[in-house]
Amino acid sequence: MTKTHHLIHSDLCDFHATPSLGNKKYVVTFIDDAFRYCYVYLLYSKDEALDKFKIYKQQVELHKNELIKVLRTDRGGEYYDPVYFESTGIIHQTIAPYTPQQNGVAERKNRTLKEMVNSMLSYSGLSEGFWGEAMLTACYILNRTPNKRSKNTPYELWRKRVPNLSYLKVLDCRAVVRLTEPKRKTLGERGVDCIFIRYAEHSKAYRFYVLESNDSVSVNTMIESRDAVFDEERFTSIPRPRDMIHQSSSKRTNEAEDVSGGASYVPEPRKNTRVRKAKSFGYDFQLYLVEGIRNETISQHQYCFNIEKDPKTFSEVMASRDVHFWKEAIQDEIDSILHNNTWVLSDLPPGCKALGCKWILKRKMKVDGTIDKYKARFVIEGFRQKEGIDFFDTYAPVARISTIRLLLALAVIHNLVIHQMDVKTAFLNGDLDEEIYMKQPKGFVIPGNEHKVYKLKKSLYGLKQAPNQ
Structure with missing residues (x-):
């Protein structure tokens, strides 16, 4: 006898910041009301939601x-198709206007998934482009986690068997994936350096993002495999400390011994506090701030800091352990420059000298010491220009603090809303009248045109001239 699958909750949300690796910008969830088992689908556009429901319906009704x-x-128009719902006999319930609590199961699930994605990306150091992989991983884990309604997991209620959790790994941990037999050579490397990004769908395998290419696989591609060696203490951004960051303990203890290590930096201690030596973890060190007297500890606070220096040159970028993320930041800057038609390839006229160029590379850090993003700025060596010969006027496109305060005051007076934004790549937009030539940047020299230079059409950072800004 056919059973009735009563109620399915669904909600659609978007990620405004960055498309996923597959260029998808939306996610739709379908949650069974009885078991709370969740399906997640990534979408290119909102109008795909109904198509995904049809796929979900067919799969669920067939297998269960x-x-x-x-x-x-909710009352979004992406599900509006009365003919379809009438033909299937499914009742399409929509919540009352401005009452998301009527679809609380889906709303809470999406909020939980988003918070897990933010936590995963923040802790691991992955860029925002990996949100889709993190979303699928978060759903995978939640389906195998008990909730308040039942001691059994949604997976156990849905599949009628206990899930196997022995193969779970930490998102973004480094791994060496063994090459498959057709791609393996008699001589040479038999593995490829990757990062683990999620569990494969409908396959007993892991999904990896390739960091270093070889003759068999290309960098920045996806591969699936079960044969891999995981290093769950090593990440793409910073090595993961063995203890939690910002741990504290309020229990009294008589442990007065110091933690051995080599870091010598200590802040100015507060009254009745002391600083223990930091324990080093390769590129990190941990600092212990202890409150109490010498033989009695009231509380202990542990902090983790990243002490790896930012690269100074392109060669240091290529030798960095974070080369993939530096190259991504550099490519964003180059794409912005090319998009704005900043230069043209040209021969250097007789009697002219080409200015040099360099990369300014910086890790942007969060308040907890973890990496927020990698930033690359391409600049020209304008300090080699001579005033009165190469330039006459200089200009700094910076707002005065008094102007900013005036705008804030006007916003308060007129009850206006202020939005803050961050530009990933900025551009000067200053057209040049004089002829200025620049050497080709290292690592981006066009083969066959090594002797040529770039003739600037617009300003670059570091150039001491911007007459049209």
């Missing part, structure tokens, strides 16, 4: 021999 009776969503 149960019929979906009700679909509950």
Whole structure:
């Protein structure tokens, strides 16, 4: 006898910041009301939501021999298809206007998934482009986690068997994936350096992002494999400390011994506090701030800091352990410059000298010491220009602090809303009248044109001239 699958909750949300690796910008969830088992689909656009529901309906009803009776969503138009729902007999319930609590199951699930994604990306150091992989991983884990309604996991209620958790790994940990037999050579490397990004769908395998290419696989591609060696203490951004960051303990203890290590930096201690030596973890060190007297500890606070220096040259970038993320930041800067038609390839006229160029590379850090993003700025060596010969006027496109304060005051007076934004790549937009030539940047020299230079059409950072800004 066919059973009735009563109610499915669904919600659609978007990620405004960055498309996923597959250029998808939206996610839709379908949650069974009885078991709270969740399906997640990544979408290119909102109008795909109904198509994904049709796929979900067909799969669920086929494999569970149960019929979906009700679909509950918000009042978005992506599900509007009365003919389809009438033909299937499914009741499409929509919540009342401005009452998201009527679809609380889906709203809470999406909020939980988003918080997990933010936490995963923040802790691991992955860029925002990996949010789709993190979202699928978060759903995978939640389905195998007990909730308040039941001691059994949604997976156990849905699949009628206990999930196997022995193969779970930490997102973004480094791994060496063994090459498959057709791609393996008699001589040479038999593995490829990757990062673990999620679990493969409909396959007993892991999904990896390739960091270093070889003759068999290309960098920045995806591969699936079960044969891999994981290093869950090593990440793409900073090595993961063995203890939690910002741990504290309020229990009294008589442990007065110091933690051995080599870091010598200590802040100015507060009254009745002392600083223990920091324990080093390769590129990190941990600092212990202890409150109490010598033989009695009241509380201990542990901090983790990244002490790896930012690269100074392109060669140091290529030798860095974070070369993949530096190259991504550099490529963003180059794409912005090319998009704005900043230069043209040209021969250097007789009697002219080409200015040099360099990369300014900086890790942007969060308040907790973890890496927020990698920033690359391409600049020209304008300090080699001579005033009165190569330039006459200089200009700094910086707002006065008094101007900013005036705008804030006007916003308060007129009850206006202020939005803060961050430009990933900035551009000067200053057209040049004089002829200025620049050497080709290292690592981006065009083959066959090594002797040529770039003739600037617009300003670059570091150039001591911007007459049209």
